[in-house]
Structure formats: structure tokens, C-alpha cells
Amino acid sequence: MSTFVERYIDGSIDVSGDLHELLCARADWVNYRFTWDQAKFLIMKFLPSVLVHSKAADRAFVCEHYDRGNDFFEAFLGHSMVYTSAKFGAPDESLEAAQERKIRDVGEKLQLEAGDRLLDIGCGWGTLVADLAEQFGVDATGVTLSRKQTEFATERIQARRLEQRARVLTLDYRDIPGPAYDKISCLEMAEHVGVKNFQKFLRQVSGLLDDDGLFFLQIVGLRRPPELGVVRNDRGGYWDASDFTWAMFMSRYIFPGADASLPLSFVSTQLEKAGFEIRSVENINVHYGMTIHRWYQNWMKNRDRVVRAYGERWYRLWHLFLAWSVFTGVQGRGDCLQIVSHKSRREFDRSRFVGRRPASVRATG
Secondary structure, eight states: OOHHHHHHHHTSOOSSSSSHHHHHTGGGGGGOOOOHHHHIEEEEEEEEHHHHHHHHHHHHHHHHTTTTTTHHHHHHHHHTTOOOOOOOSTOOOHHHHHHHHHHHHHHHTOOOTTTTTEETTTTTTSHHHHHHHHHOOOOEEEESHHHHHHHHHHHHHHHOOTTTTTEEEEEEEOGGEEEEEEEEEEOOGGGGGGGHHHHHHHHHHHHHHEEEEEEEEEEEOOOOSSSSSSOOOBBBBSOHHHHHHHHIIIIIOOOTTTTOOOOOOHHHHHHHHEEEEEEEEEEHHHHHHHHHHHHHHHHHHHHHHHHHHHHHHHHHHHHHHHHTTHHHHTTTTTEEEEEEEEOOOOTGGGGGSOOOOOOOOOOOO
């Protein structure tokens, strides 16, 4: 499989049909072997990145990925510029509508109220920050390590005349100042803090969250097999050699340093260890698979535009990434979890979760 990956990226192999469909049938034509190139990458690149995760290293990882160009990402994300799973109301719902639905759902799960101070960690291009500020009347702050994302988000916030209650800052999560926020969200960013720093990250969130506040975490992770050592082939079961090849591909080309894509059991244990009480968990992996499939379709529609701006190799790299990523949700190879939690305090008013689902309000002023 690794040979196919490398040769497809460099153009030595071409695919005349649908790449996703070809990968669906990979069990019929792929032979998995651990290669010397994979071993070298594992020892020289992957393991050191897992062990380090310093501020400088994380900033370098983010800049390498996200500062390529906003038009590059718009070619598959669409106008919304939301790089996290949507939530679909129907199979044929548009990606834009599904992203709007997801953002509204985040606000409702956080029980946002006008005047709340909201922090969004890893805010991307700021769409959630702006939308929740407008819909719920909150004071929203987003942080990202990408300067291009900050510039893009700031322009959109100003265009919507929301700068009095929405802002995006270029800031490491370890440097976010107080005082405490009423609500904190983090969507598909925690995977990037690393296993080494995961507990520190959650304790940082706890320190930034008001004692009566809520924390919304959306995280993508591999599903844990029922027992250690379970190996499957691609016709059923659990993990197989393709998962290792996929992990090496992702770490090498797409998300270097993103090694915290872990099961619910790990995440829940870490949350409780950091002093959180989990209130709800929803697995939206089917929506995750549908979201990526829409991104995949968008990417192919914009092929000529991407190749002109970034070259054939970059197009092929993301074509393969998106075609393969669909399996995570569609085949149940992983989970996309939405977890709502709060500090585990006796004084916390747990009755607020009984029969309450506030509707968003369009703020004025």
C-alpha cells in the first residue's frame, strides 16, 4: 500500500475512475508490507514529534499545514471555511447547511446565553466564533496558531460588523490569559496537542473555565478493538495493516504531530483525571464520513484551479487524503465524538440539563 501511496502522489500511477471506490476495494489488490522507508520515518520523524510537542514545534506543524493558502482550503471546505465535521439533517442536505446546523448545535449544547464569554480553542478561520456571537449574543474569542487564519477571520468578522463581540487571536493554547470563560469549545484541535500533553491541555482548559461553566470537546479518534491484539483484514473486524499505513501517511504529509487521535476510553479517563464530569457524549462519525465525502467531491470539482495554483502533486496528495479519510466514519474505523462536560463540583447545578434546550437568538447592537 505504501508503494501505491508514494507512486500516486508523484504521478507514476494514475487512476482513471473514482479513487475512493478504488480504495474501497483495496483488499482485492493491496499487499501490506512494512517497508524500510516507513521504519525510517517512524524512528526519525514520528517518534520524535510525539515526544517533543513544544510550542515552537507545534507552531511549525500548524504553519506548515494551514498557512499554505486560504484558497487551497476553500477548494474543498467551501465558503463556510469550517474544517470540522458537519451535522446533516438529511443525506442530501448541503454542506453549508450542515455546517450551520453543527455550529447551532454547539451553541445549544453549551447552553449559550447572551453576554456569556466564550473561548474557542483552535478556531480555524473563525466561522464558529462569528456565528455564535451573532446568533446567541455572546462575547466570543477564538485562538489559532495560524496568522493567515487570523487575518481571514478578522476580515470576515469586520465584514459582518461583529468586531465588538467577536475576535480571533494568534495564540498558543498554553498562553491564553484569563479571566475565566463561561463556556469553552474545542473542535478537532485536541488531537494535535499530543498524547504527551493531553492531560496538561485539559488542565489548562479547566483553569480557563468558570466553576459553573461548560466545556464542549469535539474530537476524532480511532476506535479501540474489544481486546488487545485483534487484527482484521479489510473484509471485516477491526484494525489492520492499512491503519498503520494510513497513520504514517497522515503524520508524514497531512497532520505532522497529530498523535492524540485516541479512543473514547482514553479521552473520558483523561477528562475525569483533569477534574471534569462528563455530561453527554454523542458519536457523529457517520456525519464525519459524509462531511469528508462532500470535501472530496468539492476537491475534484476544483481540480484545475488547485493544479494551476499549487501544482499536480499537491492536488494528488489531498485527493488521496480525502478519498481515504471517508472510511473513518462510513466504515466505523474511528469515532467523531462530541463531549459536553463541566467541573466535578458538588455545588454545580446539574438540574440545568433537565428539559432545557435554548433556541438561538439573533443579537442586536
